[in-house]
Amino acid sequence: MPLPVLLALVVLGIGGIAVALHLLGLSAPRRLDEAGARAAWLREFPGDTVTAATVCADGSAALIAAHSGPGVVWTMGADTTARPLQGARTAAHETGLTLHLPDFTAPRLQLRLTPQEADLWTRTLKDTA
Amino acid sequence: MTDQIAFPDVVQLAVPLFIAAILAELAWIVLRKRGGRYETRDALTSLIMGAGNVASGILLGFIAYGFFMLLWQITPLDLGTSLPVILLCFVLDDLRYYWVHRFGHRIRWVWASHVNHHSSQHYNLTTALRQTWTGTFTFMMLVRAPLILAGFHPALVLFCGGLNLIYQFWIHTEAIGRLPRWVESVMNTPSHHRVHHGRNARYLDANYAGVFIVWDKLFGTFVPEQQSEKVDYGLVRNLGTFNPLRVAFHEWVGIFRDVTQPGITWRDRWMYMVAPPGWSHDGSRADTARIKADHLARHPEDRGTPGFS
Numbered sequence: 272m273p274l275p276v277l278l279a280l281v282v283l284g285i286g287g288i289a290v291a292l293h294l295l296g297l298s299a300p301r302r303l304d305e306a307g308a309r310a311a312w313l314r315e316f317p318g319d320t321v322t323a324a325t326v327c328a329d330g331s332a333a334l335i336a337a338h339s340g341p342g343v344v345w346t347m348g349a350d351t352t353a354r355p356l357q358g359a360r361t362a363a364h365e366t367g368l369t370l371h372l373p374d375f376t377a378p379r380l381q382l383r384l385t386p387q388e389a390d391l392w393t394r395t396l397k398d399t400a
Numbered sequence: 401m402t403d404q405i406a407f408p409d410v411v412q413l414a415v416p417l418f419i420a421a422i423l424a425e426l427a428w429i430v431l432r433k434r435g436g437r438y439e440t441r442d443a444l445t446s447l448i449m450g451a452g453n454v455a456s457g458i459l460l461g462f463i464a465y466g467f468f469m470l471l472w473q474i475t476p477l478d479l480g481t482s483l484p485v486i487l488l489c490f491v492l493d494d495l496r497y498y499w500v501h502r503f504g505h506r507i508r509w510v511w512a513s514h515v516n517h518h519s520s521q522h523y524n525l526t527t528a529l530r531q532t533w534t535g536t537f538t539f540m541m542l543v544r545a546p547l548i549l550a551g552f553h554p555a556l557v558l559f560c561g562g563l564n565l566i567y568q569f570w571i572h573t574e575a576i577g578r579l580p581r582w583v584e585s586v587m588n589t590p591s592h593h594r595v596h597h598g599r600n601a602r603y604l605d606a607n608y609a610g611v612f613i614v615w616d617k618l619f620g621t622f623v624p625e626q627q628s629e630k631v632d633y634g635l636v637r638n639l640g641t642f643n644p645l646r647v648a649f650h651e652w653v654g655i656f657r658d659v660t661q662p663g664i665t666w667r668d669r670w671m672y673m674v675a676p677p678g679w680s681h682d683g684s685r686a687d688t689a690r691i692k693a694d695h696l697a698r699h700p701e702d703r704g705t706p707g708f709s
Contacts, residue, residue, distance in 0.1 A: 272412045274458075277415065280415050280416060280419070281415065281451045281454070284415070284418075284419040285444070285448065285451060287419075288422055288423065288426075288443060288444075288447060288526070289440060289443070289444045289447070292426070292438055292439070292440040292443055292444075293440050295430055295438075297439055297440050298440040298441070314632070315637060315638065317694075317695070317698070318694055318698065347638070347639075347642070348439040348442050349437060349442070349521075349522075350439070350442075350522075350634075350638070351638075352638040352639065352640045353638075354640065372640070374640070375646060375650050375653045375654065376640055376646060376650045377640025377641060378640075378641070378646075
């Protein structure tokens with residue numbers, strides 16, 4: 272297949288599928304509740320015990336208290352992932368905090384938080400450090 | 401000895417088929433409200449990984465092909481390109497695929513390339529296209545050497561490899577349940593390959609087959625899909641990014657960081673490259689064996705069942 276034809280097919284194919292998915296409403300992010308946040312943590316760390324899960328007001332992430340230590344779960348599109356908070360840093364921004372994790376596969380997380388939530392996250396991370 | 405044999409690049413020719421099949425699967429899922437899940441950013445990442453794989457093949461394919469042509473100059477054997485030879489080559493290349501794929505899950509250096517194929521938490525036809533950009537650097541081209549030295553022309557071997565990849569495209573779907581028993585017993589199917597993409601302790605490191613599932617049955621790595629345990633797709637530790645560059649290179653970065661850390665022995669550094677994923681010098685991580693053992697400690701009732709025998 273000539274390279275220009277292949278290139279056009281790939282670009283149009285990727286673009287067309289992405290637009291179709293978006294128009295079908297398949298870009299909507301998942302929203303967490305407390306039970307979902309607990310389950311999301313245990314899905315990544317099945318041997319652990321969750322003692323508390325505090326979900327952000329917008330449902331995009333949750334602060335986890337677990338026997339292994341504090342952690343964060345957050346939505347990845349329609350799914351979730353989780354990381355311990357050891358070694359994490361925060362920086363304040365207008366609508367919450369930016370969480371910097373020492374992990375190449377999850378380097379940065381923008382958290383939309385109320386001032387009260389931001390304070391809780393900041394205090395938890397100070398205690399972790 | 402024949403040097404000039406031309407076979408079509410079947411993977412490139414199949415690109416329109418891939419796009420049409422993805423749209424058909426998407427339509428099926430949306431209309432029937434079952435048979436799988438799609439999410440925009442996940443699918444976009446998978447498709448970009450697929451495009452990158454084609455690009456890396458165009459840019460780096462000459463390395464493997466040059467190596468194969470060198471072997472072809474050395475070997476005194478030439479089996480030709482008759483139909484029986486093509487069929488035999490297809491079957492033997494599938495055996496080659498089984499072992500390369502098994503190495504891809506059991507040797508971290510090879511896993512660093514293959515891991516991105518498993519990094520989606522979805523299982524649909526776009527997942528099939530989430531392919532490596534770094535396959536050349538695994539040196540798994542060496543596993544094809546016996547085929548060429550045995551007299552299969554490099555162009556024929558690559559043609560069969562392309563057909564193998566195309567076969568594997570359609571099995572990345574939840575829209576197809578179980579196929580007739582004789583198909584499930586011989587061929588790799590959506591059901592068998594769903595197991596392979598599972599992050600459940602039961603399903604880890606199982607069903608490496610490309611086309612024929614008989615290799616897994618022969619070499620003891622077959623685990624049937626269980627009605628009682630839905631497959632949970634993705635990695636043991638799921639990624640927190642959709643960035644294709646991070647998806648493509650994260651395990652290589654992990655290897656580099658592990659190998660260059662201070663205070664470990666040269667043996668440790670070597671093991672961080674070649675031991676199974678999850679190995680660590682201080683036992684702080686879990687490989688498949690430990691994940692399964694930990695699961696059995698929590699669920700002793702699963703002992704002796706498929707995936708835990």
